[in-house]
Amino acid sequence: xxxxxxxxxxxxxxxxxxxxGIVSERKIQLLLKAxxxxxxxxxxxxxxxxxxxxxxxxIWINDKFHEKYLKKIYLVIAATNNEIxxxxxxxxxxxxxxxxxxVDDLEKCSFIFPSIVDRSPIIVAVSSSGTAPVxxxxxxxxxxxxxxxxxxxxxxxxxxxxxxxKNFFLNCSDRRYFWEKIFNGSFVNYVLHNNLKLAxxxxxxxxxxxxxLHGELILVGAGxxxxxxxxxxxxxxxxxxxxVLYDYLIQRDMLNLVxxxxxxxxxxxxxxxxxxxxxxxxxxLIVELVMKGKKVVRLKGxxxxxxxxxxxxxxxxxxxGGNFQVVPGVTAAIGAASYAGIPLTHRQYSQNLFFVNxxxxxxxxxxxxxxxxKLSYTIxxxxxxxxxxxxxxxxxxxxxxxxxxIAVISQGTTMKQQVLIGTLSNLVELINQSTxxxxxxxxxxxxxxxxxxxxxxxxx
Numbered sequence: 001x002x003x004x005x006x007x008x009x010x011x012x013x014x015x016x017x018x019x020x021g022i023v024s025e026r027k028i029q030l031l032l033k034a035x036x037x038x039x040x041x042x043x044x045x046x047x048x049x050x051x052x053x054x055x056x057x058x059i060w061i062n063d064k065f066h067e068k069y070l071k072k073i074y075l076v077i078a079a080t081n082n083e084i085x086x087x088x089x090x091x092x093x094x095x096x097x098x099x100x101x102x103v104d105d106l107e108k109c110s111f112i113f114p115s116i117v118d119r120s121p122i123i124v125a126v127s128s129s130g131t132a133p134v135x136x137x138x139x140x141x142x143x144x145x146x147x148x149x150x151x152x153x154x155x156x157x158x159x160x161x162x163x164x165x166k167n168f169f170l171n172c173s174d175r176r177y178f179w180e181k182i183f184n185g186s187f188v189n190y191v192l193h194n195n196l197k198l199a200x201x202x203x204x205x206x207x208x209x210x211x212x213l214h215g216e217l218i219l220v221g222a223g224x225x226x227x228x229x230x231x232x233x234x235x236x237x238x239x240x241x242x243x244v245l246y247d248y249l250i251q252r253d254m255l256n257l258v259x260x261x262x263x264x265x266x267x268x269x270x271x272x273x274x275x276x277x278x279x280x281x282x283x284x285l286i287v288e289l290v291m292k293g294k295k296v297v298r299l300k301g302x303x304x305x306x307x308x309x310x311x312x313x314x315x316x317x318x319x320x321g322g323n324f325q326v327v328p329g330v331t332a333a334i335g336a337a338s339y340a341g342i343p344l345t346h347r348q349y350s351q352n353l354f355f356v357n358x359x360x361x362x363x364x365x366x367x368x369x370x371x372x373x374k375l376s377y378t379i380x381x382x383x384x385x386x387x388x389x390x391x392x393x394x395x396x397x398x399x400x401x402x403x404x405x406i407a408v409i410s411q412g413t414t415m416k417q418q419v420l421i422g423t424l425s426n427l428v429e430l431i432n433q434s435t436x437x438x439x440x441x442x443x444x445x446x447x448x449x450x451x452x453x454x455x456x457x458x459x460x
Contacts, residue, residue, distance in 0.1 A: 002129040003111075003112065003127065003129055005114070005125060005127070007123065007125075008075075010031065010034040010035060010036040010074065010075075011034065011035035011036070012035060012036075012037060013036055013037065013074040014036075014037045014039060014072050014073050014074055015031050015036045015037065015038050015039070015073065015074055015075055015076070015077070016039045016041060016069060016070065016073045016075075016076040016077070017031070017038060017039070017040050017041070017076075017077045017079060018041045018042065018065055018076065018077065018078045018079065018080055018085070018089060019040075019041075019042055019077075019078065019079035019080040019103075020040055020042030020043075020044055020045040020046060020049050020060075021042075021046055021079065022046055023079045023103055023104075024040065024042075024046070024049065024077070024079040025046055025048050025049060027077050027079060027101075027103070027113070028040065028049065028052070028058065030113065030116070032052075032057055032058075033118075036074075037059070038057075038058045038059065039058070039059045039061055039069070039073075040053075040058050040059065040060050040061065041061045041063065041065060041069055042060075042061075042062070043062060043063075043064070045060060065085060065088070065089060067092055070092065070093065070096060070098060073098055074098070074099070075098060075099035075100065075101070075111070076089060076093050076098055076099070076100050076101075077100075077101045077102075077103065078090065078100065078101070078102045078103065078108075079103045086102045086105060086108060087108065089102070090102050090108040093110075094110065099111045101113065106130040109130070112127065112129070112130050114126055114127040114136065115127070115133070115136040115137050115139070115140035116140070117140055117143050117144055117147060119147055119148075119149070119150075119151040119152045119155075120152045121152055121155050121156065121159070122147070122151050122152055122155050124140075124143055124147070126139050126140045126143065145232055145235075146232075146235065146236065146239070148192050148236065150191070150192050150194075151192075153191050153192070153194075154183075154187075154188050154191045154192070157191055157196070157199065158179070158182070158183075161203060164207075165178060165179070165207065168207055178206070178207065181206060182203065182206055184240055184295065185202065185206065185216070185295075186198075186202050186216060186323055187199050187202045187203055187206070189325065190202060215289065215290035215291060215292060215293045215294050215295065215296065215322060215323070216290065216295050216296065216322070216323040216324060216325070217286055217290055217296050217298060217313065217314070217317045217322060217323070217324040217325075218237050218241075218295070218296070218297050218298070218324065218325050218326070218327060219298050219300065219304040219305075219310045219313065219314065219324070219325075219326045219327065220234045220237055220238070220297050220298065220299050220300070220304070220327045220329065221234065221300060221301075221302060221303040221304050221305075221308075221327060221328050221329015221330070221331070222234065222246075222249075222250050222251075222254060222299050222300060222301055222302070222329055223301075223302065223329045223330040223335060223413070224301065224302055224330060224331070224332040224334075224335030224336055224412050224413045225249075225251060225301075225335070225411060225412060225413040225414040225417075226335070226339075226413040226414060227251060227253055227254055227257075229329075229330045229335055229413060230254065230257070230329070231327060231328070231329065231330075233327045234327045234329065235257060237297055237327055238254075238257050238258050238259070238297060238299070239257075239258075239259050240259065240295060240297075241258060241259060241262045241295055241296070241297040242262055242263070242289075242294040242295045242296065243262060243263045243264075243265065243289050243294050243295075243296045243297070244258050244262055244263070244264045244265070244296075244297045244299055245265050245267045245282070245285065245286065245296065245297070245298050245299065246264060246265070246266055246267070246268070246299040246300075247266075247267065247268045247269070247299070247300055247301055248266070248268030248269075248270060249268070249300075249301030249302070249437060250299055250300075250301060251414070254299070258297075265285075267281075267282045267285065279309055279312060282313065283312065283313055283316040284316075286298065286313055286316060286317065287316055287317065287320055287322070290317060290320070290322045290323075291320065291322070298310070298313060300329070301329075301332065301437075302329055302330070302331040302332040302335075303328055303329040303330065303331040304326060304328075304329065305326070305328070306331040306332075306333075306355065306382075307355070307357050307382050307383070310326065314326070331355075332382065332412060332437070332439050333355060333380040333382070333439060333441075335412055335413045336409040336412025336413060336417075336439050337380070337409070337412075337441060338413075339412055339413045339417060339454075339455040340407065340409050340412070340417070340419045340441075340449055340453060340455070341448060341449050341451070341452030341453035341454055341455070342407060342441055342445055342446060342448055342449050342452070343445055343448055343452070344378050344380065344441070344445060345378065345445070346444075346445050346448070349376060349443070349444040349445055350376050350377055350378040350443050350444065350445050351375070351376050351377070352375045352376065352377035352378070353377065353378050353380070354366075354370065354377060354378070354379050354380070355380050355382065356379055356380065356381050356382070357381075357382050357383055358381050358382065358383050358384040358387035358390070358391060359383050359387065363387075363390075363394065364394050364397075364398075367394050367395060367398050367400075368398050370398075371398035371399045371400060377443065378441065378442065378443035378445050379440075379441075379442040379443060380439065380440065380441055380442075381439070381440040381441075381442065382439060384431075384438065384439075384440045385431060385434075385436055385437070385438045388427055388428050388431040389428060391427065391440070392424060392427050392428060395424055395442075396424070400424060401424070402423060402424050402425040403423050403424070403425070404423055404424040404442060404443075405421070405422075405423055405442070405443065405444060405446040405447055406421075406422055406423055406424055406427055406430070406440060406441070406442050406446060407419060407420070407421050407440070407441040407446040407449060408420040408422070408427070408430040408431060408433075408434050408438055408439075408440055409438065409439050409440075409441065410434040410435045410436065410437065410438045411435060411436075411437065412437075412439060413455070416435070417455060417456060418434060418435065419449060419453070419456070420433060420434060421446060421447075421449055421450070424442075427440075
């Protein structure tokens with residue numbers, strides 16, 4: 001370990017920054033955020049530093065560097081273009097045992113600035129020991145994406161409640177177990193959504209260990225295939241799950257995002273597959289796990305509320321008085337169409353959009369209503385693969401021309417995405433050429449594919 005990571009309390013401590021340019025600005029902003037009293041030694045200041053001086057946030061010393069300016073200084077930063085001066089500052093600071101950082105000169109640094117994720121009072125610092133600062137920044141960005149922006153509010157509230165827990169649980173291990181339960185439960189979610197009243201109620205309920213169900217169901221839409229389309233909130237929830245119930249449409253790589261000690265159970269359904277789970281059994285399993293106090297993530301392809309039976313699963317939990325929440329996902333129609341370069345609505349060709357399930361009992365009636373309407377629209381058909389002949393017959397019977405443009409998109413948004421363009425007359429043929437899962441898009445907007453396609457092209 002080249003450096004020992006240490007968090008230094010700079011509040012009300014004097015810091016000297018030598019140099020008044022843009023490089024100094026970045027360091028000074030960090031120092032001010034930490035509560036330091038910043039002296040800037042330079043014969044000129046950048047516009048932003050002049051503004052800080054006028055606001056009395058920094059002290060400007062318009063002079064040349066002299067050893068006297070290091071008196072009562074806690075640490076010093078040299079941000080000048082003068083290598084001789086930087087060397088001098090480094091040597092004098094070292095002799096006086098003052099921490100020193102010469103910007104962009106690692107050998108002249110007794111401390112370095114890490115990449116910082118600020119969720120105050122939660123602070124995460126990432127460093128490559130000065131060898132690859134850009135890599136540190138990229139790692140920081142990934143951590144930024146994981147940690148909720150209001151996480152600091154959770155820490156602040158927990159800090160205020162800390163003595164209450166200490167007085168209630170005399171045993172250290174009991175306190176640790178309680179906090180683990182709190183931070184993995186609804187308490188955090190309530191705070192993140194600014195519902196402090198419910199957060200406090202949940203806190204005292206958990207502390208008294210009453211009979212309230214502590215399990216929870218979270219519906220998570222995994223998106224249409226590309227892992228990058230999983231929402232930030234969805235990723236955070238996967239990291240908290242005790243059990244993940246997933247479908248066949250879920251990309252296997254997505255399960256690598258699940259907490260390592262979580263249990264993953266496939267409850268997928270396939271047509272004519274006797275081993276497939278039925279919805280009643282899935283609902284019963286969810287209820288059983290939640291009643292055991294488990295945080296259950298129901299991971300579904302696309303969005304849970306678009307032909308995903310998410311509502312039915314929530315109803316099952318609602319009946320037992322269980323807790324639940326929903327994390328929306330990018331539905332297959334939106335994702336597949338976007339990656340195929342097909343705008344589902346267009347001011348000239350389609351001002352209305354209809355999602356239709358080919359397995360719906362009133363599929364024919366829906367098509368009949370659309371055929372009678374004078375709207376300009378796009379139809380997106382889910383689960384149409386095994387119903388393609390019925391789709392052709394139904395559309396034909398309701399005055400849809402055999403020249404009606406159709407796109408068949410299979411494995412949308414993935415590296416195996418395939419887009420086949422044709423008309424109603426050759427839909428069956430297109431379906432036979434495609435692989436599962438597929439989604440059908442019907443309407444004039446289909447013709448935009450040749451003009452606006454992009455995803456398959458960049459992956460060639």
